[in-house]
Amino acid sequence: xxxxxxxxxxxxxxxxxxxxxxxxxxxxxxxxxxxxxxxxxxxxxxxxxxxxxxxxxxxxxxxxxxxxxxxxxxxxxxxxxxxxxxxxxxxxxxxxxxxxxxxxxxxxxxxxxxxxxxxxxxxxxxxxxxxxxxxxxxxxxxxxxxxxxxxxxxxxxxxxxxxxxxxxxxxxxxxxxxxxxxxx
Amino acid sequence: xxxxxxxxxxxxxxxxxxxxxxxxxxxxxxxxxxxxxxxxxxxxxxxxxxxxxxxxxxxxxxxxxxxxxxxxxxxxxxxxxxxxxxxxxxxxxxxxxxxxxxxxxxxxxxxxxxxxxxxxxxxxxxxxxxxxxxxxxxxxxxxxxxxxxxxxxxxxxxxxxxxxxxxxxxxxxxxxxxxxxxxx
DNA sequence: CTATGTGAATTTATTCACAGCA
DNA sequence: TGCTGTGAATAAATTCACATAG
Numbered sequence: 304x305x306x307x308x309x310x311x312x313x314x315x316x317x318x319x320x321x322x323x324x325x326x327x328x329x330x331x332x333x334x335x336x337x338x339x340x341x342x343x344x345x346x347x348x349x350x351x352x353x354x355x356x357x358x359x360x361x362x363x364x365x366x367x368x369x370x371x372x373x374x375x376x377x378x379x380x381x382x383x384x385x386x387x388x389x390x391x392x393x394x395x396x397x398x399x400x401x402x403x404x405x406x407x408x409x410x411x412x413x414x415x416x417x418x419x420x421x422x423x424x425x426x427x428x429x430x431x432x433x434x435x436x437x438x439x440x441x442x443x444x445x446x447x448x449x450x451x452x453x454x455x456x457x458x459x460x461x462x463x464x465x466x467x468x469x470x471x472x473x474x475x476x477x478x479x480x481x482x483x484x485x486x487x
Numbered sequence: 488x489x490x491x492x493x494x495x496x497x498x499x500x501x502x503x504x505x506x507x508x509x510x511x512x513x514x515x516x517x518x519x520x521x522x523x524x525x526x527x528x529x530x531x532x533x534x535x536x537x538x539x540x541x542x543x544x545x546x547x548x549x550x551x552x553x554x555x556x557x558x559x560x561x562x563x564x565x566x567x568x569x570x571x572x573x574x575x576x577x578x579x580x581x582x583x584x585x586x587x588x589x590x591x592x593x594x595x596x597x598x599x600x601x602x603x604x605x606x607x608x609x610x611x612x613x614x615x616x617x618x619x620x621x622x623x624x625x626x627x628x629x630x631x632x633x634x635x636x637x638x639x640x641x642x643x644x645x646x647x648x649x650x651x652x653x654x655x656x657x658x659x660x661x662x663x664x665x666x667x668x669x670x671x
Numbered sequence: 672c673t674a675t676g677t678g679a680a681t682t683t684a685t686t687c688a689c690a691g692c693a
Numbered sequence: 694t695g696c697t698g699t700g701a702a703t704a705a706a707t708t709c710a711c712a713t714a715g
Contacts (some may be wrong), residue, residue: 313695314697315696324685324686325694325696326685326686326687327684327685327686328680328698329696329697329698330684330686330698330699331695332698333587333697333698333699334608337697337699339696339697340692340696340697341691341692341693341695341696341697342549342693342694342695342696342697343693343695343696343697344695344696344697345697348605352701354695356679357666358662358663358665358666359666360665364665367563369494373557373560373561373564374561376557377557377558377561380557381658382658383641383657383658384658384661386658387658387659387661387662388667389658389661389662401594407697411559411697424667425663427612427663427665427668430694445536449666450636450669451664451665451667451668452664453657453660453661453664457567465669467664467667467668469659469660469663469664470656471657472563472567473567473636473637473655474565474567474568474570474573475571476637476655477568477571477573477611477613477637478544478571478573478635479542479548479653480611480613480635480636480653481542481543481544481548481635482542482543482637482650484542484543484610484611484635484652485649487633487691497673497675498672498674498675499674508707508708509674509706510707510709511707511708513674513675513676513677513705514676514677514706514708515709516675517675517676517677519684521675522677523674523675523676524675524714524715525673525674525676525713525714525715526672526673526674526675526676526714526715527673527674527675527676527715528673528675559689599691630689
């Protein structure tokens with residue numbers, strides 16, 4: 304909207320766009336202080352900035368990818384991270400055939416060098432390794448000072464409470480569909 | 488657990504395993520009738536069956552993949568769908584170089600034949616096409632009688648209310664991490 | 672004795688309704 | 694007049710506590 308020159312938006316329009324209702328929008332924003340203008344609505348640009356601040360997306364985050372297989376390569380090639388302020392600054396693999404090569408301008412490094420992440424101030428990692436090495440990868444990442452992990456391996460991962468782990472299992476997401484579908 | 492020979496599990500153990508509390512587990516199950524045994528717990532095998540039934544995962548679901556690019560190929564190669572009873576029964580693409588080839592024993596068909604899905608009784612589809620063709624792909628799928636869509640394109644998709652759409656945007660999932668991470 | 676299932680109590684979230692500001 | 698922000702009212706979810714079944 305900002306790019307399209309729209310100045311402001313009302314809670315009603317925003318609600319319709321999101322499939323919610325206006326009260327919810329206003330109440331939710333009010334919990335963070337309320338940043339609208341009565342009679343006008345929410346200034347689009349200001350709103351976006353506030354939301355980014357709330358979600359801590361107001362700074363560039365460096366992230367590391369571990370596992371440059373099929374899925375890992377897709378992640379490296381994915382252009383969508385930039386709009387949220389992410390920079391895939393490193394990639395790791397155990398396969399010596401891959402180490403040293405570059406994908407999308409990112410050099411693939413030896414996975415035994417994960418400990419260097421702390422020195423490089425990278426606190427976010429994406430795990431895209433086979434299921435049976437996911438936990439040990441996570442352990443290494445935690446040891447390297449990583450504070451947030453996005454896990455693509457289809458398994459639960461244990462980590463200290465202060466490390467946030469989000470697991471994405473595309474099969475599980477697919478499995479959510481039948482429940483909502485009318486009787487087939 | 489079933490494979491490991493474990494007969495039953497208590498709400499307490501289940502809660503610990505899931506990071507929840509026992510009351511929640513029991514209350515949730517009770518909403519669906521309650522299928523535990525006082526003094527013993529929940530029979531593992533029976534519980535799994537009940538949950539599959541609730542989630543409508545107690546039958547085999549055929550699914551179609553649209554878009555066999557980088558991400559689509561990963562989806563085709565992904566072994567994890569089977570445990571939830573999914574069968575990727577068809578794959579489509581617009582690229583004539585890909586049409587006719589087989590990946591993971593699935594023949595890639597011409598995307599203009601999507602309408603055949605109805606005849607083949609496939610009601611679930613996975614969209615893995617570029618963002619700018621995602622909506623038209625969804626429209627074609629809806630027209631072909633699809634009732635559930637898993638969308639991997641990073642964009643909102645509009646569909647009739649009776650068609651359930653779940654969108655996965657890996658960048659957005661990554662973007663959830665900073666909020667939970669301690670101040671860096 | 673042990674662990675479920677469930678009403679009741681409590682907490683949390685959503686919706687309403689309207690005062691007040693641009 | 695139009696739309697926000699927010700207390701109050703309503704609805705929903707979670708937690709408790711205990712009767713009851715194996």
